Amino acid sequence: MAAPAAKTEGLYDCREAWVATLETLAASDERIVVVVNDSVGSSKLGGFQKKFPDRLVNVGIAEQCMVGVGAGLANGGRIPFVSAAGCFLTSRSLEQVKADIAYAGFNVKLVGQSSGVAYGELGPTHHSIEDFAWLRPLTNLTVIAPADPWETAEAIKWAAAHDGPVYIRLSRMPVPALDVPNRVFRMGKAELVHQGSDVTLIGCGTTVHLAVAAAEALKAEGISARVLNMATINPLDEAAVLAAATETGAIVTVEEASVRGGLGGAVAELTASNHPVPVERVGFPGFVPTGSVDWLFKEFGLSADGIAAAARRALQRCRK
């Protein structure tokens, strides 16, 4: 698939945190095993395979089988991390995820790699922008999109300790470490990344740092933007969203995903039923044209400028 993202100063590929954490956990808990679909390299699992050759099951290019095997391993007392490109893990095996993992309630950790549009030019077949929409209704499946390496490591640790199905959505796109003092990972709770009172920008995963940059830009215009890192999409932190609606009166959601049914959809559903406020959803409208991940982000407004513009639109709607 696509060439690995270039290393840039001060930016991190969260897959490093994923494998380092997994290897540490596996060293002290022999129940932890991995299932892959010819995805050892793209999941960065070469080191794990060397250290624990008997604890990595490569079923080949067979994602439905892979997810079913995860359920079976959980039934057999293992703690499986099923790791594959987010697109194939969640779309090819969707019925297995629904029936064998979520409905059956097995203790399986699904790890979607290179999610969102990380595969850029490889196109919509390789993008995983629908995953939030089709996993969010699986109510007992926890869905987490970590924003940086620290949160990635914490989410993996939390998932390993949690008894239940989890989907962790990772990217290969380089992201900066968020600057939040005294951080504690709390599943299901929004993290306040930037204080503000005029509008709330809610991001997750790769978009949180862009929302912070947008908040800085808006500050120069006298607009005070709150930024929330909504790492857990399911269950949604409803209290934080409703507080944002009542206290700031306008919301912008930003996700490396379809604007239909994901984080933006969840926020719109909740506010529409409880406290309607203008909600602008930044993300992808549907299948996107050919283009690199950087081009796609800019083209579809996943940038400080694009998010700031969406905030202005939301505020404009408040005035009407």
Added chain:
Amino acid sequence: MTLQNDKPALIAQKALWMRRRAFKMVFDAQLGHPGGDFSAIDIIATLYFGVMNYDAKTPNMPGRDRFIMSKGHATGALYTALCAAGYFPEDWLDTYMKPRSMLNGHPNRNYLPGVETNTGPLGHGLPVGLGIAIAGQMTGADFRTFVLTGDGEIQEGSHWEAAMTAGNRGLRNLTWIVDRNRLQQGAGTEETNGLDPLDKKFEAFNWDVAMVDGHDPAALLEVLSAPAGDRPRAIIANTTKGKGVSFMENKASWHHGVPNAEQFDLAMKELV
């Protein structure tokens, strides 16, 4: 030389052009799947320049033979074939992977004439080809449907579901070509989830089976043009991933490896 005997030479010439042009696309884009391009190119060149009935000026001609590129990652091979066959001008190849290009990393029928269906996720080609063949059977049309899959790709269960149905229905108008290069993305097929003996498996599903050197145009021509029997035909084309460039042959790293300038020049010297 008779016209028939000229065909393998013509195919070889087209295949050489395709290899050079595909590698330039990959080099320029610094993206692509050159290993799988090179293992498939002789097969695809034989189909387009020796076997299939089509009219590039009327891409949707109802009676055309169909080619389904199930291993959709090998777009270097597919796009150069479609270009050489006259579906679109050569300068389109220069846009490979660029913003808003019609030459996406995986083929899209809504962008490009000559693409029968969108592929990229593995294990989709054979079921779609099966449906096309059933449509042909229903309407009494005499076109043929050729599906090219990778070998690692057939670890996907969808192939075996389609293989069972095609075998049971005796779909003589369907041909499945396996690009048997014995490598998948990360390693060899046999060490990942072994496929051998493929011929016995296909026979058990009621398919005719033929083996061929997937880099020999004359042999490919013969087996691909052979008259249909009474059941679907599977052709196991033994190939070399990265075929034609010494340092790429049989190396998993060239699955989606891309050349630097020096490697590109070396390859161009070998591809003559």
